[in-house]
Amino acid sequence: MAHQRAGQHRDSQLDVQLPDYARELLERSTLIIVSNRGPVEFHQTNDGEITTKRGTGGVITAMSAAARFADAVWVACAMTATDRVIAEKMRQRREALLTIPDLPGFRLRFVVPDTEAYHGYYNRIANPLLWFLQHYLWDTPRAPDIDHETWQAWHEGYVAVNRLFAEEVVAAAAAAPREPIVLLQDYHLYLTPTFIRELRPDLLLHHFVHIPWPDQDYWRLLPLPMRRAICEGLLANDIVGFQTPRHARSFLNTVDANLPEAEVDYRRREVTYRGHTTRVRVYPISIDPELVRAVAESEDACRHREHLEAFRNEYTIIRVDRAEPSKNVVRGFLAYDRLLEKHPELIGRVNFLAFLVPTRMEVAEYINYLDEINAVVGRINAKYANAAEIEGIHWEPVHLFVGDDYPRALAAMKFYDVLLVNAIFDGMNLVAKEGALLNERNGVLILSEGAGAYQQLGQWALTVSPTDIEGTAEALWQGLTMPAAERAWRAEQLRRHVVEHDLRRWLVDQLHDIADLYAERTPHRLIAPS
Numbered sequence: 001m002a003h004q005r006a007g008q009h010r011d012s013q014l015d016v017q018l019p020d021y022a023r024e025l026l027e028r029s030t031l032i033i034v035s036n037r038g039p040v041e042f043h044q045t046n047d048g049e050i051t052t053k054r055g056t057g058g059v060i061t062a063m064s065a066a067a068r069f070a071d072a073v074w075v076a077c078a079m080t081a082t083d084r085v086i087a088e089k090m091r092q093r094r095e096a097l098l099t100i101p102d103l104p105g106f107r108l109r110f111v112v113p114d115t116e117a118y119h120g121y122y123n124r125i126a127n128p129l130l131w132f133l134q135h136y137l138w139d140t141p142r143a144p145d146i147d148h149e150t151w152q153a154w155h156e157g158y159v160a161v162n163r164l165f166a167e168e169v170v171a172a173a174a175a176a177p178r179e180p181i182v183l184l185q186d187y188h189l190y191l192t193p194t195f196i197r198e199l200r201p202d203l204l205l206h207h208f209v210h211i212p213w214p215d216q217d218y219w220r221l222l223p224l225p226m227r228r229a230i231c232e233g234l235l236a237n238d239i240v241g242f243q244t245p246r247h248a249r250s251f252l253n254t255v256d257a258n259l260p261e262a263e264v265d266y267r268r269r270e271v272t273y274r275g276h277t278t279r280v281r282v283y284p285i286s287i288d289p290e291l292v293r294a295v296a297e298s299e300d301a302c303r304h305r306e307h308l309e310a311f312r313n314e315y316t317i318i319r320v321d322r323a324e325p326s327k328n329v330v331r332g333f334l335a336y337d338r339l340l341e342k343h344p345e346l347i348g349r350v351n352f353l354a355f356l357v358p359t360r361m362e363v364a365e366y367i368n369y370l371d372e373i374n375a376v377v378g379r380i381n382a383k384y385a386n387a388a389e390i391e392g393i394h395w396e397p398v399h400l401f402v403g404d405d406y407p408r409a410l411a412a413m414k415f416y417d418v419l420l421v422n423a424i425f426d427g428m429n430l431v432a433k434e435g436a437l438l439n440e441r442n443g444v445l446i447l448s449e450g451a452g453a454y455q456q457l458g459q460w461a462l463t464v465s466p467t468d469i470e471g472t473a474e475a476l477w478q479g480l481t482m483p484a485a486e487r488a489w490r491a492e493q494l495r496r497h498v499v500e501h502d503l504r505r506w507l508v509d510q511l512h513d514i515a516d517l518y519a520e521r522t523p524h525r526l527i528a529p530s
């Protein structure tokens, strides 16, 4: 989870020390950042005043940081009613670019699909169809059903909105004062590169996929025309980035299985398709430690910290997540319930604080999941309320904090004894990194094998298999009772790794590969990275 984060504190490490090739590249370029969600949403109060709210999510955090380095234009969907009103006024005034009050230096271009097209694109295809597929969430004997309505949402929603994005990117590139570099983000926009190429074959296109890329067999849940279009779309880029080597490898396998005409070079991680070569690379995303610390030290966070003191206990377990099926929140509570059953000596002595952000509330699967979370928490609290009464104490084993409050979540990360990250699958999981950075009690990280972060942090965490409730209960016990010296050593290794592999590194690695590509294409123009 990452929200309200970037831009609040702008004097961060990211502003210093770029390698020469990266600095030169940025000085010559206009970054065209393209994502479904933009850096801000506009809302209108009852008195007609227009307010801005920062967009939520890892994409926004990461790309807001990138935008600070360079001349940048952000192409994003008008998501709120007020976004649409503003976009319409801009259209009438023939203005394409909107400056953003609290993000000086970069500008926004809206893509404005009609509401039905947007619904098909976002609420039917991107979430849940692609999101569920890429996180292995489908209960396959029952879902997904690709019926007439799904196909309609594909053609009139996903394809149509991707085309609109491409048109806006091409317009942004034409108006760019410097050489454009197009940075596409995520699963909403898999087809956009195909449509951009039709209009501007010369543009440099870089696409980062923030979520897992599943095994090629699982992609067969999608009909062949859909998965071919997705592969072709990604291969219209010059570089495609993934979070982990495994995801990159799965992508190469998927291309191999679905586009027999493509030449896949596994050793060089390159694909040549219809005369165009795409490099497939790995860039594990991270956090900006300075920025995260600054929010965690903010007045707001300190106020929360004081308030949260009342919810701590001798042992405190926390989790911080979007309330989302891939995060596996319900099984986390079932494991906690099992821990209390196996270790009644913990009754009254341990609290589980869960900070959950509701998300995608237009999609039935998400609404149902939030209901399931509430139900399981209610059951556990009721069950142990009785047990506690017998012992003569007032104790609520689970405290649920629902809402989008990033400073509050960071405040809580400082004091956990155990942080539970048991996602079924996750592209990266930045909570694991934020916790490792901020915790002040040598807290233990319990980390799912399915999180991308596991490949970097797994060796210092307690490993859980996400479906293993019994194993997760055991890990919770081990985490709470681990000897102090071992806790301290693991916590130190985690912190060091996160600081050394920060968001700046994620950006610089991508700039390195882009500069490399430019240096090959136009060797006289740029310093080649070493």
Ligand code: F6P
Pocket: 001, 002, 037, 056, 057, 058, 059, 060, 127, 186, 210, 211, 359, 360, 427
């Ligand atoms: O990469 C996945 C992602 O785009 C993250 O940035 C973020 O956590 C989440 O999905 C945001 O989703 P949405 O924009 O649908 O709220």
